[in-house]
Amino acid sequence: MNWCNKTDKRYASILKAIKKYDTIIILRHEMPDFDASGSQFGLKSWILHHFPTKKVYALGENHKYFSEDNSLYPKTDILLKQPKDYLVFILDVANFDRIDGKEIIQNASYTIKIDHHIFVESFGNIEIVKTDYSAACELIAEMLLSFKKYKMNQEAAYYLYSGLVGDNGRFQYSSTSQRSFEIAAQLIHTGIDFTDIYEKMYTKNLEDIKILKYLYNHYQISKHGVIYTHTDKKALEKLGVEREKMKAYVNLFSGYKESRIWVSFTEDAEKNIWMVSIRSRKIPINMVAERHHGGGHANASGARVETYEETMQIIQELDDLLK
C-alpha cells in the first residue's frame, strides 16, 4: 500500500549527485510530449526550489503545446557556452539516438537516466528503468517525494502532474496503477490548480472543428464494420492541416459498439504513398499491417502503401477478421 516505504536505494545516490554538482543539465526525448516536458521542468523546478544557487538547464526544442499566450511549460533554456564539470539527467527516453541535445552528454562528469519505456540500451552512470510506471513523471515524482527532508514544491508538482496525466490518458490506460493514484494524491496535496493544467492540455482551436467535420462527412464502414477514412493531398491542403496532425485523429472512430476495427489513411504526396494507421478493440490486427510492409502492436499498427487499391485491400483483409 505505501509506495513511499519502498524507496529505491539508488534515489539516495541521485540526491547525492544533485547536491554535488553546481551545474545540472536535464535532457529528454525529441519531439517532447507532456511526459517528457513535465519530467524535465518538474525536476528542474524541484532542484531550483531546494538548491537555488545551482545552475539548472532544461535543453531541447520547445513542446508543441508551447505558445506565448497559453504556456503549459516555460521555454526551454539555451546554453551560451560549454559548461564545465556538470551532471546530466536523461529522462523518459530509451534510445540514445532519440535524446534531444545528446551532444552535451559527451563531456558530462556524471549522467543519470530515468525512464519507464521498455529497455533498449544502456547509457548513464546511474540507470533507473521501471516499465511498470505509467509515466516517467510517476517515477520522478516517487523519487522526489521519497526525499522526506525536501518538501514537494507546487510548481514541480504542477509539471509532474501534467506528465502523469499526459502519459496515462488521465488515468484511463491499463498502465494506471494504485501507485499512479497515490502519487496524484500527493501532487494534488501541494494545492496545484489541476483544472488549469487540463485547460492548457486540452485546448482545441477552430481549425480542429474543420478536421472533425471533414472526418464525420467522409468516414466509411465496410460490410462487417471496419470504420475508415481516406484523407488525400487535396483534403489536407483545403483543411490547411499537416499530415502528422491528421494522423493523430485515428481514434476519433474508436469505441463504437458496432465496430471493433478503425483505420485512417492519410496521403503523403511528397513520397507518393498512403500512411496507414490501424487500431482495434481486442482483435489483433498487426498481421494485416505486416502483410503490407508495416507492423506494430496487436491493437495498434501502421503501414505505408503505394496505391489507393492497396488501402482497399487492407480494408478487405480487416473486414474478413470481423466475419
Added chain:
Amino acid sequence: MNWCNKTDKRYASILKAIKKYDTIIILRHEMPDFDASGSQFGLKSWILHHFPTKKVYALGENHKYFSEDNSLYPKTDILLKQPKDYLVFILDVANFDRIDGKEIIQNASYTIKIDHHIFVESFGNIEIVKTDYSAACELIAEMLLSFKKYKMNQEAAYYLYSGLVGDNGRFQYSSTSQRSFEIAAQLIHTGIDFTDIYEKMYTKNLEDIKILKYLYNHYQISKHGVIYTHTDKKALEKLGVEREKMKAYVNLFSGYKESRIWVSFTEDAEKNIWMVSIRSRKIPINMVAERHHGGGHANASGARVETYEETMQIIQELDDLLK
C-alpha cells in the same frame, strides 16, 4: 493526508444498523446516472459479501446504460411483497421527490440518507451530506473502507469506482480532491479491471456518429465567437434521436480557444418551445438565461423560449459579453 483516520462517528451507527436489520432496501434518485447506480450496487454488493444471509434489494428503474449484452450494472431488483421491519438507504439524492421508489420509505423501520449534493431537505434517521465529495461513491467508499474489520470486496469496488469516475469526469472536474485519488487507489488495490469499466461506460454506437456529423455540419459562430447549434423537430426525427439525448451534446463545442461560450438549442415540438443550454469557460452567463425565464450556474445555465427569434436574441446577448 490520511483520510482513513478522520472517520465520521456516524459511520459506526450505520454499520450497527446494517447488522441489525435482515432486510435492507437501497434507493437512489430517478433516472440513475453512474454515481447513483454505482452507489446502489456497490453498497448492496458489500453488504451481501460480508452478511450473505441478509436480503438486500436495489430498487428503481434500470440505468440507461444497462443492456443485455453490455451490462455495467446488474438489473435492479423487484419487490414481490411488502417486507416487514426493514432498513432503507437513500443514496445520492437531495430532494425527497426525486427518490426512485420513495413509497417504500413510509413503512421503513429506519432510514439512512447519504448524499453529496447541496442540502435541500431533511429525511432519514441518519443523514450524512458532504458536499465536498466528488461523488456519492466517494463518500460511501470512504465509509466502507473505514470499517477495518471488513475488507473491501472486488465487486463492490468495481461499482464504486464506476460512480466515482462517472461524477468527477474521470478526475477532471474541480470537485476532484486528494481524497478522490486516495480512494481510487484503495479501490484499484482490490484488483478491479478498471479498463473494463471504462469500456462499458464509454461505449458509443453508430447512431452517435450521425448526431456528431449533424452537429459538425450545422454549428454556427457569432461575430465574437459564440458557437451554437439549432436542432429542430425535423432534424431530431431524421436522426431518430430523443431531445434529451441531443441536449447532452452541448459540450461538443467546449474547449475551443477562440470560443468561451457555447450554446445548444433543441426544439420541443410537443410544447412548441426551444430548450436552451448555455455553457461557458469562466465568463458568467447565467444572467442571460435569467433574462429569458431560465437560470442555473455561472458557467452552465438553461432556459426555454418560444420562438426562433428569441434564440437569436440570446445569441446576441451572449455575443455582447465577448465584445
